[in-house]
Amino acid sequence: xxxxxxxxxxxxxxxxxxxxxxxxxxxxxxxxxxxxxxxxxxxxxxxxxxxxxxxxxxxxxxxxxxxxxxxxxxxxxxxxxxxxxxxxxxxxxxxxxxxxxxxxxxxxxxxxxxxxxxxxxxxxxxxxxxxxxxxxxxxxxxxxxxxxxxxxxxxxxxxxxxxxxxxxxxxxxxxxxxxxxxxxxxxxxxxxxxxxxxxxxxxxxxxxxxxxxxxxxxxxxxxxxxxxxxxxxxxxxx
Amino acid sequence: xxxxxxxxxxxxxxxxxxxxxxxxxxxxxxxxxxxxxxxxxxxxxxxxxxxxxxxxxxxxxxxxxxxxxxxxxxxxxxxxxxxxxxxxxxxxxxxxxxxxxxxxxxxxxxxxxxxxxxxxxxxxxxxxxxxxxxxxxxxxxxxxxxxxxxxxxxxxxxxxxxxxxxxxxxxxxxxxxxxxxxxxxxxxxxxxxxxxxxxxxxxxxxxxxxxxxxxxxxxxxxxxxxxxxxxxxxxxxxxxxxxxxxxxxxxxxxxxxxxxxxxxxxxxxxxxxxxxxxxxxxxxxxxxxxxxxxxxxxx
Numbered sequence: 001x002x003x004x005x006x007x008x009x010x011x012x013x014x015x016x017x018x019x020x021x022x023x024x025x026x027x028x029x030x031x032x033x034x035x036x037x038x039x040x041x042x043x044x045x046x047x048x049x050x051x052x053x054x055x056x057x058x059x060x061x062x063x064x065x066x067x068x069x070x071x072x073x074x075x076x077x078x079x080x081x082x083x084x085x086x087x088x089x090x091x092x093x094x095x096x097x098x099x100x101x102x103x104x105x106x107x108x109x110x111x112x113x114x115x116x117x118x119x120x121x122x123x124x125x126x127x128x129x130x131x132x133x134x135x136x137x138x139x140x141x142x143x144x145x146x147x148x149x150x151x152x153x154x155x156x157x158x159x160x161x162x163x164x165x166x167x168x169x170x171x172x173x174x175x176x177x178x179x180x181x182x183x184x185x186x187x188x189x190x191x192x193x194x195x196x197x198x199x200x201x202x203x204x205x206x207x208x209x210x211x212x213x214x215x216x217x218x219x220x221x222x223x224x225x226x227x228x229x230x231x232x233x234x235x236x237x238x
Numbered sequence: 239x240x241x242x243x244x245x246x247x248x249x250x251x252x253x254x255x256x257x258x259x260x261x262x263x264x265x266x267x268x269x270x271x272x273x274x275x276x277x278x279x280x281x282x283x284x285x286x287x288x289x290x291x292x293x294x295x296x297x298x299x300x301x302x303x304x305x306x307x308x309x310x311x312x313x314x315x316x317x318x319x320x321x322x323x324x325x326x327x328x329x330x331x332x333x334x335x336x337x338x339x340x341x342x343x344x345x346x347x348x349x350x351x352x353x354x355x356x357x358x359x360x361x362x363x364x365x366x367x368x369x370x371x372x373x374x375x376x377x378x379x380x381x382x383x384x385x386x387x388x389x390x391x392x393x394x395x396x397x398x399x400x401x402x403x404x405x406x407x408x409x410x411x412x413x414x415x416x417x418x419x420x421x422x423x424x425x426x427x428x429x430x431x432x433x434x435x436x437x438x439x440x441x442x443x444x445x446x447x448x449x450x451x452x453x454x455x456x457x458x459x460x461x462x463x464x465x466x467x468x469x470x471x472x473x474x475x476x477x478x479x480x481x482x483x484x485x486x487x488x489x490x491x492x493x494x495x496x497x498x499x500x501x502x503x504x505x506x507x508x509x510x511x512x513x514x515x516x517x518x519x520x521x522x523x524x525x526x527x528x529x530x531x532x533x534x535x536x537x
Contacts, residue, residue, distance in 0.1 A: 068517065068520060068521070069513075069517070071463070071520060072463060072467075072513055072516040072517040072520050073509075073513055073516075074467045074470050074471060074474075074487075074509070074512055074513075074516075076471065076474055076490065077490060077505075077509035077512065077513070080490065080493070080494060080497060080505045080509065081505065081506070081509065083497060083498075084497060084502055084505060084506075087498075088497065088498060088500055088502075089500075095498065171380075172380060175380035175382070175383050176380060176382050176383075178382065178383065178386065178471075178475065179471050179474060179475065182474075182475065183494070193383065193386065194475060196390075197386065197390045197475065197476070197477055198476065202390075202391075205386075205387055205390055206387075208383070209379065209383050209384060209386075209387045212379070212380050212383050213378050213379040213380070216378050216379070216380060217378050220378075
């Protein structure tokens with residue numbers, strides 16, 4: 001960026017270019033989003049598979065409740081209740097700030113639950129689609145053990161839409177973390193946005209929103225291109 | 239954002255039309271419907287129900303715990319906040335804020351999105367191009383961040399929030415409704431209406447609109463939960479409903495200060511209210527989706 005342009009989008013409060021502020025906070029945000037993503041996938045995918053394999057049974061219902069709660073609870077409230085439980089009453093985890101891995105646990109959970117629910121629902125429906133297809137029937141007719149059918153044949157193919165969603169969600173997580181970062185005083189982009197709002201620091205607010213949009217556009221493009229790489233049936237043509 | 243991607247078994251066309259006719263009272267999921275109705279009634283009769291003024295407190299009675307804890311009294315059933323305001327009364331009036339903002343925002347988004355979706359799907363050509371490119375641009379911006387951005391610019395007020403949420407979420411309607419209209423406009427009854435000499439306006443309002451109302455309703459019910467959470471988030475961040483008013487998100491943000499000292503009732507009760515309302519809205523929305531439109535899977 002030209003020096004003039006850098007100066008013109010300076011933060012009123014910090015007196016430094018917004019892009020520098022943004023980049024200095026980005027690693028923290030990515031770390032939080034990364035941990036939350038790993039958590040949401042670790043919970044979402046296995047429970048989604050379990051729910052699809054046992055449709056209508058106990059685990060399916062339990063998964064449904066988990067997903068419904070995840071989609072209905074505001075993440076900042078989950079955060080506040082976690083602080084209340086684990087910091088105020090049990091004194092197990094630090095309530096705010098960053099630094100140690102312990103600081104990551106609660107924000108990552110508060111942020112990740114919603115996405116775990118989304119991933120679980122998608123895994124379940126995509127597993128069900130795949131399990132109904134012809135080649136799964138063939139694999140079963142061949143006499144493969146059920147575990148192998150699910151792990152090798154069904155799981156791999158059911159995973160594609162989930163990973164696509166996860167890619168987009170990672171960017172969304174970085175941008176949606178505003179409230180969670182505010183609750184836990186996590187020094188990320190969301191916190192920067194919140195400070196920008198409270199200090200009426202509009203260049204910062206503007207910059208964070210625009211860069212967030214840019215990030216989503218770029219990642220969407222990358223995923224579209226990756227599609228063509230992964231699936232030879234899709235070609236990028238005019 | 240994330241699609242509720244539950245699998246719905248698609249019934250055959252015949253049974254589908256049979257099911258569509260057969261919405262009976264007994265089918266309605268009774269608990270979520272009852273919760274929403276109770277919240278709505280509480281919102282309407284807030285003036286009669288609330289034991290205290292929600293915006294004026296007694297500073298001598300700050301941070302009183304709920305009545306079953308030691309130090310609490312039945313005068314303030316769910317305790318008081320940092321200004322000595324009755325939490326129960328604020329929750330009751332907060333229901334009004336959430337209901338009004340939620341429903342109005344969904345209506346604003348729905349009207350805007352449906353109108354633009356029909357225009358773009360029926361007229362095609364440059365109108366379609368313009369509307370859809372705007373929609374794409376809108377969808378690229380993360381909804382929550384965008385709403386915060388707008389709210390920070392126009393300043394906090396309840397009606398501003400309604401408009402901001404409507405403006406933020408109309409694109410989802412526009413996309414879905416346009417898709418429906420694209421297939422509707424090729425159907426025979428539309429072609430016959432053209433032959434009969436109906437104007438474009440008549441076709442869009444009389445023939446297309448009634449056929450997309452179902453989808454718009456389903457979308458609206460699914461959107462209600464998202465909108466209520468977003469409103470609470472904006473209020474929590476201090477760019478939503480302005481302070482003296484009792485919004486649930488605002489109460490949470492006030493309660494945050496008392497959290498470390500163990501004033502749990504300021505945090506737990508408003509959160510439970512939000513959860514109950516959003517959960518009920520989502521459950522009803524899922525049910526409506528299955529009932530009204532089995533094809534609306536990818537929302």
